[in-house]
Amino acid sequence: MSEKNHDGKRAARERLAVEREKQKHTEKRRRALIVGASIVCVLGLAAVVGVLAVNAGRNKGEKAGPVVAPSGAQGKDSLAIPIGKDGAKSTLIIWEDVRCPACQAFEIAYRPTLHALADSGKLRIEYHLVRLIDGNLGGTGSLRGANALACAQDIAKFRDYHDVLYANQPKETDDAYADNTKLIDLAGKVGGLKTPAFQKCVEDGIHDSWVNKSQKAFQSGGFTGTPTVLLGGKNIAQDQTMTPAKLKQMVETAARG
Template identity: 35%
Template sequence: MSNRNSQSSKTAARERIRAERERQKKKERLRRQLVVGGSVVGVLALATGIGVAVMKANEPTGWEAAKEAKLIKPQHTQGKDGTEILIGDKNAKETLEVFEDIRCPSCAAFEQSTGKTLLKDIEDGRYKVRFTMYAFIDGLAGGEGSKNALSALGAALNVSPDAFLKFKTALYSVKNHPEEREDVYGKDAALLKIAAEVPELKNNKAFVGAVRKGTYDPWAMKMEALFGRKGVRGTPSFMHGDKKLTLAPIPQQQMTQAQYNALADANFKKMIDKEFGPAKGTGAGKDDGKNKGDGKGIREGEKDPTAGN
C-alpha cells in the first residue's frame, strides 16, 4: 500500500469518528432537552394541581355554600327572597309578628302551652301572622339543627301553609323537641320521621326529596340573615307593627305542667286582648274598635317597611 493510500484511509477513519461523535452529542443534547422540557411540564402540572387544590379548599362548603347557591323560594311566601311567611285570612286587618327559633326551648314551651290559641286566632281571622324564623341557636349551642329544620319547614310551606303550621307544631311538641344542646334536627332522618306525623307530608315524595336534597337550604340562609330584624334578638318575641308586645312573666313557684300551660296561655290572651281588643264571642264586652292596635300590621301585598333588615 502506498503512503498516499494509507494517509487517505486514516483521514477517512478520523472523519467517521468525528461524525459519530457529533451524532452522539446531538442525541445527548436532544435527550437533555426532552428531560428538561418534561420536568417543566411536570412542574407546571404540579403547580396547576396545587393551585386547583388550594382553590377547592377555599371554596365554601355546606351551609356557607348554600348562601351562594341558587335561591328557590317556597310557595306561599312573599317578598323578594320569599322570607315573608304570612299566614291567615287575607281579609284580616291586623298582623301579629311571631319570631321563633326551632331549637329554642322557650319557643317550644310557648307552642306547647299557647300554640292552639294562636292557631285559633288565625283561623278566626282575628289577625294574620308573619313568622320570622331565626337560626341563632346553631351558633350558640353548635350544630345546624335550626337551619336544617328551617329548610325542612320551607319544604312543608311549599306544600301548604297548613302543612307548615302542623309540622312546626310537631317539631315543638313535648314528644319530639330535643334539649337545646342536642342537635337532633341536624339530621334529615329525624325531621322526616316527625314529618310523617303530618298527613300532608307523610309519604309526600316531593317533600321528602326537597328535604334530602336541601332544596330550600339557600332560602333558610336568607331567613337566618333576618336575625335582628326590627331589633328582635331573642325568641319567642311578638310585634304588632313597630310595637313590641310583652308577655307577663310567670311567677317562679312550684306548679304542675298543666298549671304552667294554663297560666302561660292566659298571659298570651291578656297580651293579645290588650293590643287587639277582646276576641269576638268572648262576652268581654262590645268590640267598639278602640283597641285595635296601631294599625301598622302588614297588609296583603303591602311592602314591609323593614324589608332588608
Template identity: 40%
Template sequence: MRSAVRGAGAAALALGLGVAVAACSSGAGVRSGAAEDFGDSRPAEVRAVADPGGLAGVPARVDGAVVTVGDADAPHTVRVYEDARCPYCKKFEEGGARALVGPVADGDVKVEYTIASFLDKNLGGSGSVNAANALRASVDAGKFPEFHAAVFANQPDDESVDAYTDAFLLKVADTVDGLRSDAFDRAVNDGSYETWVDDAMRAFRDDGVRGTPTVLIDGKKAGGGEDAMYGQTSFAAVLKDAGIG
C-alpha cells in the same frame, strides 16, 4: 373545634312584649364544642301531635323571608320570631300561641313567622338550619301549621342536642298526614331552601331582634307582665289589650 356563642336559656329582651322574659338569646357566653358531640342524643321516639296547634288546614304561604299563616286580608298581624331549637319557642307554641287559634280561624289575625337559625352557631350543629329548610318545604306541601307543631313537639329536652337531622325531620314528617312526598323528601335531603333560610336569618338580624321567641302585635311592642307570652290565658289578655279578641 370551633368556638360557638351559647345563648339558650339566657335572659333576653322580648321585644314583642316589652318586658324581660326567659328566652333564647342570639349572643351571650362562649362554649367550645363540635356538632358531633351531640349528634346521637336525639329523642328515641317521634311524637305524633293530635292537635297540631289548632291551626291544621289553615292556609300558609311564603312572603319573602316570612311564612304567613291565615287570611291575607286579616286586619291584625302578629309576627313571631322563632328558632326551632329554642326551648322557649316550644313553651310559647304550646302555651301563649294557642290564644291565636281563634283569631286566626276567624280571619281577624294573620301570623307571620320569621324562622331564625342562630342556635346552630351558638350551640354547634345544623339542626336549626335543617328544621327551617324543612319547614319552608312544608309550605309547598300545604302542611306548614301541622309540621310546625310537630317539629316543636319533637324538640329534645336539652337544647344543646342537635336532634334535627334530615332523617329525623323526615320521621317527624311521617306523623303529618299527606306531608311526605318525593318533592318534600328531596327538598329536606338536598337542603333546597338553604338560600331562603339565609334570607330569613338576615331578616331576623335586620329587624333588630335579639332573642326568641319574640312577638310583635301590629308592629308594636305589647304590654303584659313577665312571661305573659307563655300562658294561653295570659297571652290572650295581651292580645285583648292590643284590640284582638
C-alpha cells in the same frame, strides 16, 4: 320557756320566712318567664355570633345555592310564611328558631289561642325562621329544621308540621334536628306530608339559602333573641304581663274596631 329556747325558735321562724320568700320569688319569676314568654334563647350576644349562625352549617351539611322562597311566602324578600286571613285587623310577627326551648315555651302557652284567632279571621301570623342556636351552640339543627318547615309550606302543611316539630323538640344541646331522617320521620305525623317531593326538598336543602337570608334580616333588624313576637311593632315576648287571654282580648278588640 328559757330565753335561749325562745331565741332559737325565733331564729328558726325567721330563717323559714326568708326561705319562703325566696321560693315565692323564684316561682313568680318562673311563671313570668313561661306564661309571659319573656325568656329568649339568645340575649345580647356579640355580632360575631350572628355571623357564626349564618356560616356554621357550611362546615356540616349545608348546600350553598340560590335563594328559593317556599310557596306562598310573602313580605320583604318573601321571608314571611303567613297563617290566617290577609285582611285580619291584627298581624303577629314571630321570629323563631325551631331548636329554641323558649320558642317551644311560647308555643305551648299560646298555640291554642293563636290557632283559634287565625281560624276565625281575626289574626294574621307571619312566621320568620332563623338559626341562632346553630351559631351559639354549634350544629345545623336550626337550619335543617327551618328548611324542613319551608318544605312543608311548599305542600301547604306548614302549621301542622310546625306543631309537630315543637311537640317533639329535643333538648337545646341535642342537635337531633340536624338529622334529615328524623325530620322526615316526624313528617309522618302529618297526613299527606311525607311524600317523595317533601323528602327530596329536605335532603337537598332547597331552602337553606332562604333560611340564611332570614337570619341576616333578623340581625339587621336589631332583634336580640328568640322568640321575638311583634304586635303593633311592640315585642310582646318582653311583656311579663302578657298572657294568652290578654292577647286574645287585644286582637278581638281590634277586630271589632
